[in-house]
Amino acid sequence: MSALKAHEVARFLARPDLTEGIFLAYGPDTGLVRETAQKLIRSLTGDDPESASLVVLDGSEVDADPSILAVEAKTISLFGGKRIVRVRGATKSLVMTLTELRDDPGGAAIVLEAGNLAPKDALRALVEAAKLGRALPCYPDNDETxxxxxxxxFNQQGIRVDADVIATLREILGNDREITRRELEKLSLYAASSKVLTREDVLLLCADNGALVIDAILDATGGGHAEKLELALNRALSSAVDPQRLLAMTTIHFANLRRWRVEVDAGKTPRAVLDGLRPKPHFSRAAALEQQLRLWTDSALAVASDRILQTTADSRRRPALAETSLRRALLAICMMAASH
Incomplete structure (x- = not known):
């Protein structure tokens, strides 16, 4: 059986072409792995989920007693209905047992949940090669998905969103489907009565996830506020924000400052430059951005931009030192701003 591509999984879940066999949901997005397994089970049980016989096992249970998986798969339900065995935390230690069930699962559906598996991983290879097997890759959402x-x-809830809400949520969400679902449910509940959601609402309710803290890092760096920079960096990095992402955002920020500074040098006031931007920066950042345009000269911005680019290159060569390189570079640039 040829392996499913990530973009084919949703279509498969809507109309599975198998009702028995071994199904493997795997990938780095644990929330999406869990959601995929749940959707598959709902599809397999059809219109009568209550009649299904569902057994949930943990991978460690099966490791301790490999025979339990085969026993549960082959045990006929006293009340009939679809037999489904769900295994969480599945690993290649299940391969021997699954090999016995691969060609004759006895009508049962074995739904496995696993982490990110390489193409040559024994568990993934077994499922992908099985006639009665389907491997379902689960990768973090991209901008499109x-x-x-x-x-x-929001459409299902009849909630109208401002134009910048989706762009803001894309910055905040996406690393884990379960967290994304939870945050969207929270926003839907918040807007249940008004049926309107604004960017301010999103930042108020979801700021801890990333967007606001990244803005804080950028403005503290560009504004010369070392203490605020330290706090914002600690907050972002403790929330698993990738240092490479922060370097990329800082690169964009200083490129924008340099582009805007050209207009200031041509005679415009910083406020006039910011007012003329489309889309306009959020009003909460207007004062900080105006201050940065007054602090920095074009030549100083060029030096700062070069430092960021060099740090990005260094951190890619030595990923283990990415966080240290990020901290040093941003603090050095912050000190440049403070000295102006």
Whole structure:
């Protein structure tokens, strides 16, 4: 059986071409792995989920007693109905047992949940090669899939969103489907009565996830506020925000400052430059951005931009030192701003 591509999984879940066999949901997005397994089970049980016989096992249970998986798969339900065995935390230690069930699962559906598996992983290879096997890759949402999920969620609730809400949520969400779902449900509940959601609402309710803290890092760096920078960096990095992402955002920020500074040098006031931007920066950042345009000269911005680019290159060569390189570079640039 040829392996399913990530973009084919949703179509498969809507209409599975198998009702028995071994199904493997795997990938780095544990929330999406769990959601995929749940959707598959709902599809397999059809219109009568209550009649299904569902057994849930943990991978460690099966490791301790490999025979339990085969026993549960082959045990006929006293009340009939679809037999489904769900195994969480599945690993290649199940391969021997699954090999016995691969060609004759006895009508049962074995739904496995696993982490990110390499193509040559024994568990993934077994399922992909099995006639009665389907491997379902679960990778973090990209801009396209995340936008579709956001729109679908709010459309189902009849909630109207401002134009910049989706862009803001794309910055905040996407690393884990379960967290994304939870945050979207929270926003839907918040807007249940008004049926309107604004960017301010999103930042108020979801800021801890990333967007606001990244803005804080950028403005503290560009504004010369070392203490605020330290606090914002600690907050972002403790929330698993990738240092490479922060370097990329800082690169964009200083490129924008340099572009805007050209207009200031041509005679415009910083406020006039910011007012003329489309889309306009959020009003909460207007004062900080205006201050940065007054602090920095074009030549100083060029030096800062070079430092960021060099740090990005260094951190890619030595990923283990990415966080240290990020901290040093941003603090050095922050000190440049403070000295102006």
């Amino acid at each position: 995340l936008t579709a999920l956001i729109r679908e969620t």
